[in-house]
Amino acid sequence: MTARSSTARNEILQLVILLVVDAVFYFVLIPQGVTDPESFGIDQGLPPSFAPRLVAVLAALLMLTRLVRVLRNNDLALASSVTDEDDDLSSGIPYRGIGGMIVALFFSIILVPIVGFHIGGALLLCAMLLIMGERRWTHLILFPLVVSTAVWLLFGQLLSIRLPTGWLF
Amino acid sequence: MDLIIEGLSLSLSWESLIAIFLGVAAGQILGAIPGLTASMAVALLIPYSFYFSPWVGIPMLLGMFKGSLFASSTTAILIRTPGTPAASATVLDGYPLSQQGKGAKAMKMALYASVFGDTFSDVCLIFFASLLAMVALMFGPAEYTILIAMALASLGMLSSKPPWKGLVAMLIGVTVGTIGLDPITATERLTFGNPELEEGIGLIPMLIGFLAVSEVFRQMESSLADLSGKAIRYSEKPEDNRVSWAEFKSCLPVLFRSSAMGTVIGAMPGLGSTVAAFLAYGEARRTSKKPEEFGKGSLEGVAAPEAANNAVSGANLIPLLAFGIPGDIAAALILSAFMIQGINVGPLAFSENPVPLYAIYGALIMANIANLFLGFGLIRVARFAFGIPRRLLLASVLVIASAGSYALRGSLFDVQMVFVFGMLGFIMIRYGFPTVPLLIGFILMPLLEENMRTVLLLASTYDESLLFVFSRPAFNVLLFIIALIVLLVAWRKLRLRRMPLPPVDS
Numbered sequence: 001m002t003a004r005s006s007t008a009r010n011e012i013l014q015l016v017i018l019l020v021v022d023a024v025f026y027f028v029l030i031p032q033g034v035t036d037p038e039s040f041g042i043d044q045g046l047p048p049s050f051a052p053r054l055v056a057v058l059a060a061l062l063m064l065t066r067l068v069r070v071l072r073n074n075d076l077a078l079a080s081s082v083t084d085e086d087d088d089l090s091s092g093i094p095y096r097g098i099g100g101m102i103v104a105l106f107f108s109i110i111l112v113p114i115v116g117f118h119i120g121g122a123l124l125l126c127a128m129l130l131i132m133g134e135r136r137w138t139h140l141i142l143f144p145l146v147v148s149t150a151v152w153l154l155f156g157q158l159l160s161i162r163l164p165t166g167w168l169f
Numbered sequence: 170m171d172l173i174i175e176g177l178s179l180s181l182s183w184e185s186l187i188a189i190f191l192g193v194a195a196g197q198i199l200g201a202i203p204g205l206t207a208s209m210a211v212a213l214l215i216p217y218s219f220y221f222s223p224w225v226g227i228p229m230l231l232g233m234f235k236g237s238l239f240a241s242s243t244t245a246i247l248i249r250t251p252g253t254p255a256a257s258a259t260v261l262d263g264y265p266l267s268q269q270g271k272g273a274k275a276m277k278m279a280l281y282a283s284v285f286g287d288t289f290s291d292v293c294l295i296f297f298a299s300l301l302a303m304v305a306l307m308f309g310p311a312e313y314t315i316l317i318a319m320a321l322a323s324l325g326m327l328s329s330k331p332p333w334k335g336l337v338a339m340l341i342g343v344t345v346g347t348i349g350l351d352p353i354t355a356t357e358r359l360t361f362g363n364p365e366l367e368e369g370i371g372l373i374p375m376l377i378g379f380l381a382v383s384e385v386f387r388q389m390e391s392s393l394a395d396l397s398g399k400a401i402r403y404s405e406k407p408e409d410n411r412v413s414w415a416e417f418k419s420c421l422p423v424l425f426r427s428s429a430m431g432t433v434i435g436a437m438p439g440l441g442s443t444v445a446a447f448l449a450y451g452e453a454r455r456t457s458k459k460p461e462e463f464g465k466g467s468l469e470g471v472a473a474p475e476a477a478n479n480a481v482s483g484a485n486l487i488p489l490l491a492f493g494i495p496g497d498i499a500a501a502l503i504l505s506a507f508m509i510q511g512i513n514v515g516p517l518a519f520s521e522n523p524v525p526l527y528a529i530y531g532a533l534i535m536a537n538i539a540n541l542f543l544g545f546g547l548i549r550v551a552r553f554a555f556g557i558p559r560r561l562l563l564a565s566v567l568v569i570a571s572a573g574s575y576a577l578r579g580s581l582f583d584v585q586m587v588f589v590f591g592m593l594g595f596i597m598i599r600y601g602f603p604t605v606p607l608l609i610g611f612i613l614m615p616l617l618e619e620n621m622r623t624v625l626l627l628a629s630t631y632d633e634s635l636l637f638v639f640s641r642p643a644f645n646v647l648l649f650i651i652a653l654i655v656l657l658v659a660w661r662k663l664r665l666r667r668m669p670l671p672p673v674d675s
Contacts, residue, residue: 036356047354055340066333092390094386096390101592104567105585117571133396133397148568151568151569
C-alpha cells in the first residue's frame with residue numbers, strides 16, 4: 001500500500017468517525033439537550049435549537065463534500081500534505097503524553113477534592129516530573145514545594161484568591 | 170489651554186508618575202499569569218486604589234490595565250500560553266518564532282506593537298472621542314451580525330492545511346459555544362442538567378486547555394535529553410534577538426491598519442480585544458506580501474494582533490468618556506473607580522469640568538511610555554525565568570494554568586475542563602486539526618447568535634423584515650465594504666491564475 005493511499009484511507013476513516021459523531025449530536029444529543037419553548041416560531045425569532053442544528057448540518061455537508069472528493073481521488077494532493085502542526089512529536093504511541101493526561105485528570109477529579117489544590121498541585125508536579133524522566137530526589141521534592149509555595153503566596157496571600165481546599169486539608 | 174496644563178500637571182506629578190510605573194509593573198506581572206485577565210487585574214486593584222488620592226489611584230489602574238495587556242503576549246510567545254484571551258492570536262506566529270530561537274525578537278515586536286496600538290488609540294481618544302463614539306452608536310445588532318459573520322467566514326481557514334480540518338475545528342468551537350443558557354429565551358441548551366454548564370463553558374479554560382495544556386502533553390513526547398535541556402532556546406545571532414528599523418518599518422502599514430481596526434472595534438461596546446486581535450490577524454494575512462509566512466513565524470503576524478488588542482484598551486474609554494457608557498467590563502470597572510473618586514465623565518464633563526479628563530489623557534500617554542520601558546525589563550526577566558529545564562517548566566505550567574483557570578469563576582469544574590480540553594487539543598493536533606479556529610468559533614459564536622436573533626426579533630416587528638436592515642446606513646456601508654473586499658480577493662485570485670508560470674530555472 002502506498003503512503004498516498006494510506007493517507008487517503010486515514011482521512012476517510014477520520015471523516016466517517018466525525019460524520020457518525022455529528023449524526024449522534026444531531027439525532028440524539030440535540031433532541032435530549034435542547035427543549036424549544038412551546039409556540040416559539042419564526043415570528044418570534046429563531047428557536048434555541050436552531051444554532052446547534054445549523055452547525056451540525058453545516059459540518060455534515062462539509063465532511064460529506066470532502067468525503068466525496070477524497071473517494072473520487074480528486075483532491076489527494078491536499079489529503080497527503082503534512083499539516084502545520086505535524087512534526088516528529090506526532091509519530092508513535094504517545095506514552096508520556098497519555099500518562100500526563102491520566103495524572104492531570106486524576107489531580108483535578110480526585111486529588112484536589114481530597115487533599116486540596118496546594119498539596120494536590122505539589123503531587124501533580126512530582127508525578128509529572130517522574131513521567132518526564134526526572135530522578136533526582138532534590139528536584140522531585142524541592143521544585144514542587146517551591147512552585148506550590150509560590151502559587152499559595154501569589155494567589156492566596158497577594159491576590160486573596162482562595163484556591164480549593166479538600167476534605168483533608 | 171490653562172485647563173489642559175492644569176490637567177496634565179495632575180497626571181505628571183511625581184506621585185502620579187510613580188503610581189503609573191507601579192501599576193504598569195503590577196499589570197505586567199499579573200498579565201503574564203495565565204487566567205488573570207486585564208479586567209481581573211483592574212478588579213483586584215480597585216479596592217486598593219481607594220486608599221490613594223484620585224491622581225494616584227486612577228493612573229495606577231490605567232497603568233495596570235495597559236501593562237497586563239502587553240505582558241500576556243510574552244507567555245503566549247514563549248510557551249504558547251496566552252496570559253489573557255486577548256493574546257491568543259499572538260500565539261499563531263509568536264510561538265513559531267520562539268521555537269526558531271527568535272523569542273526575544275517576537276517579544277520586542279509585541280512590545281513595540283502594543284505601545285504603538287495603545288498610543289494610536291489614545292491619540293484617537295484625545296482628538297476624535299465624540300466623533301468615534303457617534304459612529305460606534307450607529308452600530309447595532311444588524312451591523313454586528315454581518316461583521317462577525319464575515320470574520321467567522323474569513324478566519325475559519327486560519328492555520329489550517331487542509332482547509333476542511335480548520336473549518337471542522339471551527340464548527341466544533343461554534344458547537345461548544347452554544348452550550349449554556351440560550352441568549353434570548355434563557356432555556357438550557359446541551360447542559361444535560363449540569364448546573365456548572367448553565368453559564369456556558371468558560372473562555373479561559375478553553376484557551377488554557379487547547380493552547381497551553383495540549384502543548385504540554387505534546388512536548389512531553391520529546392526525548393529525555395530535550396526535556397532536561399533549556400525550556401526556551403535563543404539564537405546567538407544578534408539579528409534574531411532584536412527588531413531592526415527595516416523590520417519595524419516593513420510592519421508599519423500593518424501596525425497602522427491593525428491599530429485603526431482595534432480602535433474602531435474598541436469604540437463599539439461588546440466586541441472586545443480578542444475579537445479585534447483575530448480580525449486584525451486575518452486582515453494582515455490577507456493583505457500581506459508574504460501570506461505564506463503567516464503561521465510559521467511572521468513578524469507581521471505578531472505585530473497585527475498585538476497592535477489591535479492594545480488599541481482596544483484606549484478605544485474602550487471612548488464611549489466611556491464621551492457618553493459615560495462603558496464599552497466592556499474593564500471600562501465599567503474603571504468607571505466605578507472614577508465615580509467613587511468623584512470624577513465625572515460624559516458629555517457634560519467636557520463643558521463643565523474638563524480638567525480631570527485632560528489628566529486622564531496625560532496618564533494614558535505616560536502609561537504607554539512606562540509600558541515601553543518596563544516591557545524591556547519584563548522581556549529580560551522572561552528570558553531568565555524560562556531558562557529553566559523544559560520538564561520543570563512544563564510541569565509548573567500545568568499547576569499555574571489550573572490555578573489561573575480556577576481564579577476567574579472559583580469553579581473546580583473549570584480546572585477539570587482545562588485538562589479535558591488539553592486532552593482534546595492533544596488528540597486534535599495529532600490528527601492534524603488546528604486548535605485556533607476552534608477557539609475563534611467559540612469566541613465569535615455567542616456574539617453572532619445573540620445579535621442575529623436580536624435582528625430577527627426586531628425585524629419581525631416590521632411589515633417588511635428586509636426593510637429593517639437595509640434602512641440602516643451603517644449596515645449598508647459595511648455591506649458595501651465587505652462586497653468590495655470579496656471582489657478584490659476574487660480579482661486578485663483571477664489575476665494570479667492568468668499570470669504565466671515562471672520558467673523552471675528562475
